[in-house]
Amino acid sequence: MFKYTVLSILEEHELYISRCIQLGLQGTFSALPNPSVGAVIVYNGKIIGEGYTSDYGGAHAEVNAINSVKNQELLKKSILYVSLEPCSHFGKTPPCCDLIIEKKIPKVVIGTADPFAKVCGTGIQKMRNSGIEVITGVLENECQTSNKRFFTFHQKKRPYIILKWAETADHFIAPLQKESSSSYWISNIYAQQNVHQWRSEEMAFLVGTNTVLDDNPSLTTRNWFGKNPVRVYLDRNGKIDNSFAVKDTSSQTICITNQTELQNTNNVTYAFADFDHNLPEQICNILYKNHLLSVVIEGGTKTLQSFINANLWDEARIFISDSILKTGVKAPVFSSFSKSETKIIYNNNLKTVYP
Ligand code: AOF
Numbered sequence: 295m296f297k298y299t300v301l302s303i304l305e306e307h308e309l310y311i312s313r314c315i316q317l318g319l320q321g322t323f324s325a326l327p328n329p330s331v332g333a334v335i336v337y338n339g340k341i342i343g344e345g346y347t348s349d350y351g352g353a354h355a356e357v358n359a360i361n362s363v364k365n366q367e368l369l370k371k372s373i374l375y376v377s378l379e380p381c382s383h384f385g386k387t388p389p390c391c392d393l394i395i396e397k398k399i400p401k402v403v404i405g406t407a408d409p410f411a412k413v414c415g416t417g418i419q420k421m422r423n424s425g426i427e428v429i430t431g432v433l434e435n436e437c438q439t440s441n442k443r444f445f446t447f448h449q450k451k452r453p454y455i456i457l458k459w460a461e462t463a464d465h466f467i468a469p470l471q472k473e474s475s476s477s478y479w480i481s482n483i484y485a486q487q488n489v490h491q492w493r494s495e496e497m498a499f500l501v502g503t504n505t506v507l508d509d510n511p512s513l514t515t516r517n518w519f520g521k522n523p524v525r526v527y528l529d530r531n532g533k534i535d536n537s538f539a540v541k542d543t544s545s546q547t548i549c550i551t552n553q554t555e556l557q558n559t560n561n562v563t564y565a566f567a568d569f570d571h572n573l574p575e576q577i578c579n580i581l582y583k584n585h586l587l588s589v590v591i592e593g594g595t596k597t598l599q600s601f602i603n604a605n606l607w608d609e610a611r612i613f614i615s616d617s618i619l620k621t622g623v624k625a626p627v628f629s630s631f632s633k634s635e636t637k638i639i640y641n642n643n644l645k646t647v648y649p
């Protein structure tokens with residue numbers, strides 16, 4: 295005996311939107327700062343075309359999915375599933391909405407609205423005005439999470455913030471005094487490679503003054519591959535001279551300082567902040583103005599703790615080693631999480647408003 299399972303319409307929509315998310319995730323880092331979207335075209339219960347966002351500046355998911363359909367006539371009787379509202383504006387590419395209307399696709403199912411001010415519901419409206427049936431909000435949270443950097447940036451007007459540090463089993467991030475000028479390693483080379491991969495994935499890496507002075511980090515991807523992130527460091531009193539690695543020419547750097555006389559160079563831009571009031575908020579504004587959709591705060595404790603205290607963080611990636619220091623610089627602490635058991639913690643709350 296065969297058993298047939300008939301999917302309800304809702305389950306069917308969720309199934310195809312899940313596939314869109316899966317497709318979109320393949321372009322997460324190559325599409326940045328654009329969101330990476332997935333699109334699926336379904337005719338008569340079968341997928342006849344698929345696509346996801348090309349590298350930054352390239353074709354959008356819907357265009358790639360539509361172009362992948364061999365028999366373009368079938369588009370007139372198909373459903374287009376897409377994890378993000380099709381765009382309605384001329385950016386680096388023309389509006390996806392116009393192509394969908396031109397191809398006479400009768401029905402579009404959307405995961406979530408686009409929070410980008412130039413789109414933000416106008417894509418949905420334009421398609422509805424042309425007589426297309428538009429369904430919205432299928433697996434909405436999952437679709438937003440799949441582009442968490444883009445959604446955080448546009449909804450909260452700040453980058454997606456990842457806290458990162460390594461601590462000993464007894465919760466120290468460094469010894470009190472180092473024996474040599476090189477940095478003291480709590481985690482291992484595998485963790486280091488992991489971090490270098492994250493540097494290739496996120497748009498900015500930020501460190502406090504003491505971390506620059508003590509460790510002289512270069513914040514590059516040298517043990518991985520891919521582009522270096524924008525380096526950001528705090529230097530209230532202008533203590534960091536040109537001999538430090540964060541100021542070398544291997545990538546772009548933003549120095550956040552109180553010293554208004556500092557002059558920009560080819561690769562170092564100075565941004566000014568009042569270090570005595572709401573520094574994490576001011577840093578977020580500077581990163582937002584520089585169109586940086588994500589940042590990893592790489593230390594040290596004072597800087598990390600200031601972001602925790604301001605509740606300005608989305609994710610914490612903590613390496614916990616089995617070594618014991620007995621004394622040292624204390625690791626940051628969360629007031630409301632038990633981090634002893636959790637290595638990656640999410641603190642995210644995204645919300646969409648429909649037109
Ligand atoms: C879509 N499908 O696959 C993506 C969309 O400069 P452009 O033309 O590449 O447009 C960038 C904006 O388009 C981006 O900020 C976001 O609002 C939307 N991204 N839209 O219809 C896609 N990646």
Ligand code: ZN
Pocket residue numbers: 354355356380381382388389390391
């Ligand atoms: Zn588009």
